[in-house]
Amino acid sequence: MAKHTDKAAGGEVPAPADGQRRGFLTKLVAIVVGGIVSVVPAAAGLVAFFDPVRRKSGQGGFIRVATLDSLAGESPQFFQVIADKQDAWNLYPKEPLGGVYLRKTAAGDVECLNATCPHAGCNVDFVPEKSVFKCPCHNSSFEADGTRIDPEHCPSPRDLDTLEVDQDQLKQTGEILVQYRNFRTGLAKKVPDE
Amino acid sequence: MSKILQNLGAWFDDRTGWRGFVHEALYERVPGGARWRYVWGSTLVFAFVVQLITGLFLWMGYSPSAQTAWESVYYMQHEVQGGWLLRGLHHFMAQAMVVLLALHLMQVVIDGAYRAPREFNFWTGLILMQIVLGLSLTGYLLPWDQKGYWATKVATSLAGIVPVAGPTVQRVVVGGTTYGHQTLTRFFALHAGVLPALLIGFLVLHVYLFRRAGLHAKRPLKRADTMFWPDQVLKDAVACLAVLAVVLVLTCLPAFKGGHGGEAPGEYLGAELGAPADPANQYSAARPEWYFLFLFQFLKFFHGETQEIVGAIVIPGLVMGMFALMPFIGRSKAGHWFNCVFLFALLAGAATLTGLAIREDRGKEDYLKAVAEAETQAERVVVLARGPQGIPPTGAASLLRNDAKTEGRRLFSRWCASCHEHADSPVHPAPTDPQAQTPTGAPKLTAFATREWLSGLLNPAHIDSAEYFGETTHKEGEMSGFVHDQKWADAEAPDVERVVVALSAEAKLPLQRELDESDDDRIKTGRALIAGEAGCTDCHRFHDEKEDDDRTAPTLTGYGSRAWLLGMISNPSDSLYYGSNNDRMPTFAGHPDNPELNQLSKHQLGLLVDWLRGDWYEPAED
Numbered sequence: 001m002a003k004h005t006d007k008a009a010g011g012e013v014p015a016p017a018d019g020q021r022r023g024f025l026t027k028l029v030a031i032v033v034g035g036i037v038s039v040v041p042a043a044a045g046l047v048a049f050f051d052p053v054r055r056k057s058g059q060g061g062f063i064r065v066a067t068l069d070s071l072a073g074e075s076p077q078f079f080q081v082i083a084d085k086q087d088a089w090n091l092y093p094k095e096p097l098g099g100v101y102l103r104k105t106a107a108g109d110v111e112c113l114n115a116t117c118p119h120a121g122c123n124v125d126f127v128p129e130k131s132v133f134k135c136p137c138h139n140s141s142f143e144a145d146g147t148r149i150d151p152e153h154c155p156s157p158r159d160l161d162t163l164e165v166d167q168d169q170l171k172q173t174g175e176i177l178v179q180y181r182n183f184r185t186g187l188a189k190k191v192p193d194e
Numbered sequence: 195m196s197k198i199l200q201n202l203g204a205w206f207d208d209r210t211g212w213r214g215f216v217h218e219a220l221y222e223r224v225p226g227g228a229r230w231r232y233v234w235g236s237t238l239v240f241a242f243v244v245q246l247i248t249g250l251f252l253w254m255g256y257s258p259s260a261q262t263a264w265e266s267v268y269y270m271q272h273e274v275q276g277g278w279l280l281r282g283l284h285h286f287m288a289q290a291m292v293v294l295l296a297l298h299l300m301q302v303v304i305d306g307a308y309r310a311p312r313e314f315n316f317w318t319g320l321i322l323m324q325i326v327l328g329l330s331l332t333g334y335l336l337p338w339d340q341k342g343y344w345a346t347k348v349a350t351s352l353a354g355i356v357p358v359a360g361p362t363v364q365r366v367v368v369g370g371t372t373y374g375h376q377t378l379t380r381f382f383a384l385h386a387g388v389l390p391a392l393l394i395g396f397l398v399l400h401v402y403l404f405r406r407a408g409l410h411a412k413r414p415l416k417r418a419d420t421m422f423w424p425d426q427v428l429k430d431a432v433a434c435l436a437v438l439a440v441v442l443v444l445t446c447l448p449a450f451k452g453g454h455g456g457e458a459p460g461e462y463l464g465a466e467l468g469a470p471a472d473p474a475n476q477y478s479a480a481r482p483e484w485y486f487l488f489l490f491q492f493l494k495f496f497h498g499e500t501q502e503i504v505g506a507i508v509i510p511g512l513v514m515g516m517f518a519l520m521p522f523i524g525r526s527k528a529g530h531w532f533n534c535v536f537l538f539a540l541l542a543g544a545a546t547l548t549g550l551a552i553r554e555d556r557g558k559e560d561y562l563k564a565v566a567e568a569e570t571q572a573e574r575v576v577v578l579a580r581g582p583q584g585i586p587p588t589g590a591a592s593l594l595r596n597d598a599k600t601e602g603r604r605l606f607s608r609w610c611a612s613c614h615e616h617a618d619s620p621v622h623p624a625p626t627d628p629q630a631q632t633p634t635g636a637p638k639l640t641a642f643a644t645r646e647w648l649s650g651l652l653n654p655a656h657i658d659s660a661e662y663f664g665e666t667t668h669k670e671g672e673m674s675g676f677v678h679d680q681k682w683a684d685a686e687a688p689d690v691e692r693v694v695v696a697l698s699a700e701a702k703l704p705l706q707r708e709l710d711e712s713d714d715d716r717i718k719t720g721r722a723l724i725a726g727e728a729g730c731t732d733c734h735r736f737h738d739e740k741e742d743d744d745r746t747a748p749t750l751t752g753y754g755s756r757a758w759l760l761g762m763i764s765n766p767s768d769s770l771y772y773g774s775n776n777d778r779m780p781t782f783a784g785h786p787d788n789p790e791l792n793q794l795s796k797h798q799l800g801l802l803v804d805w806l807r808g809d810w811y812e813p814a815e816d
Contacts, residue, residue: 053362057371069780070793078608080474087260087374096474115476119502120493121351122344123476125560128612136478136560137348138494157499175791182371186355188499193371 057194058086059181062166066102068110068174076101076126076133076144078115081180099123100163100178101133103144110170112163112178113146119156121185133160157188220423222405226415228425231305234298235404236430237437241291242393244438245329248284249386256336258382259375261589263338264470268579268590271467272460282445282464288330290441292485295323296541303520303537306530307410313521315403318396320517325393332385334483338378339468340568344480346381347373348490352506355499373473461576469571470590475604479564481555488547491554513540567620574600581811596797602805605798609782614639615661616806636779637662642806643701643754645709648694654678667777672733673747685728693728696720701754705808724750735770746773759803763794 065079079102085095099115115123122137126144133142138155142148146160166177184191207213224232255274257266270277299319302308308316335346354364367384369376420426443450448462468477482490489510496505516536523529555561571594578593579585586592594600606614607621613635638661641647650656657677663669676682682690699710699717710717724730731738733747748771752758761768764783767776783792783799794802804810 050366052365052368052370052376055370059371064790067791067793072612072780087372088369088376090260090375098473099476120348122348122480123478125476125478134560136476136564137480138490151498153497155494155497155502157497157502184354184361185351186499186502 057182059192059194060179062169062177063097063180064175065100065112065178065180066176068104068170068176071102071104071110071176074104074106074144075128075131076103076113078126081178083180097180098182100180101126101160102176102178109167110165110176111145112165112176114161114163114180114182116161116182116185117156118158118161118183118185118187118190124160157186158190161190220421220427222409222422223419224409224422224426225411225419226413227417227420228429229412229416230429230433231301231412232409232426233430233433234294234301237433238291238294238298239397239401240430240434241287241294241437242397244287244441245284245291246390248280248287249390251280252284253386256382258336258378260338260378260471261587263336263378264467265585265590267337267339267467268576268585271464272458272576272580278460278464279445283441285465286441286444288333289444289483289485290437291326292330294437295326299323300537300541303533305410305412306524308521308533309524309530310521312403312407312410315400315407316521317518318400318403320514322393322396322400324514325389325396329385329389329393330483330485332381332389335381336378336385337467338471340471340475340477340571341466341468341480343373343471343473344477345482348480349482352493355503356507357503373471467572468568469575469594472591472594474595477564477568479561479568481551484548487551488544491547491551563620571600577813578811581813596801597810598801598804599810601798602801602803602810605794605802606805609794609802610639613778616640635665637666639806643698644703644706645694645698648698649691652677652682652690652694654683668775671775676729681729689723689728692716692720693723693730694720696724697750697753700750700752701758701807702756703754703807703809743769746775748772754807756800756803756807756809759806760799763799763802764792 061083063081063083065081071077079100080096081098081100082094082096085092085097101113101115103111103113105111117124117135117137117140119135119138119140122135124133124135124140124142126132127134131144132149133144133146135141135156140148140154140156141150142154142156142160146162148154148156148159161181161183163181164179166179169175169177182193184193252270255266255270255277257263267281271281272278274280302316302319331346331349335342350364350368353367354360356363365371367377367380369380445464449459481487489506492509493502493505496502520533524533574597575590575594578597579590583593603619606616607619610616611619611621615638617640637651651662654677656662657674658664658669663671663674668674695713696717697720698706699713699720702710721736724736725738730736730750731745733745735743735745735749735751737751739749739751746769748762749758762771764786765781766772766779767774767781767784772779780793782794783789783796785791789795
């Protein structure tokens with residue numbers, strides 16, 4: 001039985017009778033129209049897709065983390081930073097945003113370190129027996145003041161990120177307000193992730 | 195009848211050409227006959243089809259958001275009938291796929307099947323490999339458990355170090371600067387939409403190119419040529435069966451080890467599900483899937499920004515570049531040898547790094563502790579989810595955060611453990627003298643206010659030990675003096691016991707409830723002793739509070755009860771407790787009028803106290 005298709009039956013498409021110029025125009029218009037119809041939906045999608053790039057993280061305000069009398073000794077102590085947190089369509093009231101280490105210095109000041117390792121973003125643990133910070137992921141280690149112990153052989157490209165403490169408030173009321181910010185990981189320079 | 199069927203078949207073929215299509219699909223020539231070494235490609239297609247089928251059904255039960263992802267996976271694993279099997283198949287087939295990819299790649303390189311005219315076939319294969327690895331990476335996050343959450347965070351922060359485009363890519367994939375709802379919606383769209391669509395597209399191209407060039411036969415040909423159907427198909431099918439068997443065995447592995455009486459299969463079979471992701475609680479045992487461990491270990495050798503880019507991006511990029519160049523390098527015999535050596539060196543290197551990573555972790559006490567801790571939490575959250583309150587709409591992470599057994603313990607280790615010893619605390623006080631191994635400071639609080647604890651306190655041999663007042667100023671205090679006094683030493687043992695029993699009953703500890711109920715008489719006489727003869731009320735209050743009370747020792751009214759502990763921890767320097775005799779114990783909630791200033795909220799204090807008293811939800815035993 002012969003194959004029964006229009007092509008096989010010899011239903012030839014008639015050869016174009018128009019001039020070359022017309023052919024070129026047809027092609028051009030076909031490409032432009034075809035292009036438009038496919039670009040529009042993709043563009044609409046991409047605009048929404050790239051929305052997070054435009055959005056600011058909104059970090060940088062001072063947040064109350066602890067009071068001075070909660071710091072015992074000169075060892076760094078871990079504190080959660082708790083504030084309202086916006087996650088896309090949800091507002092979580094009083095949600096932990098992250099962690100910081102607070103330390104009373106010999107001079108009586110308070111120093112604050114972001115607990116996030118600047119290497120790849122894990123949280124560092126403080127080891128009181130050795131008085132060092134250790135990252136549980138790739139073994140970066142830091143002194144109690146946040147400096148790298150062996151910068152040449154430390155995976156982390158920079159020391160632990162220090163955060164600003166509101167010194168006026170500290171002196172006036174003994175409350176420790178910290179400007180909580182996260183910084184981009186993996187860079188030698190401290191660049192806020194905003 | 196058969197004539198009608200024949201005619202019908204012929205008509206159908208005439209209109210669709212299906213005979214030609216089937217012929218094209220099945221009657222591919224296999225030069226030198228069917229062989230086992232040709233099965234790898236087919237097993238990969240099979241594995242992918244299994245992932246499509248199981249993935250589609252998992253999709254029907256999955257809800258990508260920070261409050262529902264873990265919860266819906268929990269439901270699939272523990273509640274849906276056979277859900278554990280579905281998850282297990284999907285999880286272990288994904289692992290099998292990575293192994294099969296490696297085998298397929300090895301077979302292609304060893305056989306030199308990448309050479310002309312099959313370059314494009316080889317390159318599409320490399321792209322498919324990247325897509326499969328992308329599927330693994332995105333799938334790891336979707337259950338939104340601690341392990342996937344923290345491990346994937348490392349992976350996406352590595353994407354951020356790529357020069358120029360890195361930060362944008364990172365932000366677009368994560369859906370913002372922090373992990374949340376949009377990370378899940380995006381990872382899910384990648385995992386279930388974009389990547390599978392790409393995979394299907396490239397797979398079609400890969401198979402088309404493979405068919406176009408024909409099967410690359412391993413020389414010398416051993417037998418006469420055959421057709422793909424049925425000889426090779428049978429071998430392929432047997433290989434697929436073997437793959438499926440291995441995956442099923444892995445899914446059911448714990449069942450073969452036995453010892454799971456009475457548990458539902460979802461509790462020990464299939465893929466693991468950790469505790470729900472909690473950004474506030476670092477998971478120190480975060481590791482990628484085993485087939486990415488070599489990359490994880492590799493990164494430890496690179497120090498600083500530039501080196502990290504080299505280790506995480508440049509070197510892996512160069513390796514992929516080398517693979518892409520294989521068809522050209524392999525044109526000569528020496529080049530082909532080079533390719534083989536390169537591949538095996540790479541695999542050996544990856545195996546060594548994987549071994550190193552595992553060995554290092556096995557020797558790390560902190561890591562092992564974190565793993566054990568994670569397992570405890572994973573089990574606990576299931577108990578809570580099945581408890582009377584179930585999973586609230588806020589999600590399962592809040593179950594653990596509001597669980598005295600979990601959060602109370604955490605609070606203790608953060609706020610109390612630097613001075614107080616507690617056997618169940620993950621953190622213990624640092625010993626003053628490392629050789630002495632004795633905790634410093636305050637009394638141990640293991641089994642606080644129980645009969646045993648109080649018997650120790652009221653025992654002259656123990657009250658001044660490090661477990662009670664030994665490291666505090668109370669060692670020299672009146673209580674110590676009282677216990678050491680001849681009068682107390684002369685007291686009859688049953689009377690001392692009655693005092694202990696009565697005082698301990700004040701705490702109303704859940705663990706001692708039955709004991710207390712059966713000891714009514716001794717408690718009564720003990721209370722009378724405390725209030726009278728024993729002389730406790732000279733310094734302590736005991737249900738006899740007066741106005742202008744000048745007794746300075748902590749009240750014994752409700753000693754060790756929830757209210758007593760809440761008051762004590764809130765403000766030990768309160769006149770009801772130690773007053774001015776308080777030795778170093780900080781005030782945790784000394785601002786009743788301005789709770790913002792308190793270190794611990796009422797809710798936190800409640801969890802801490804409940805934990806100390808062993809007062810938390812446990813399911814009734816069958």
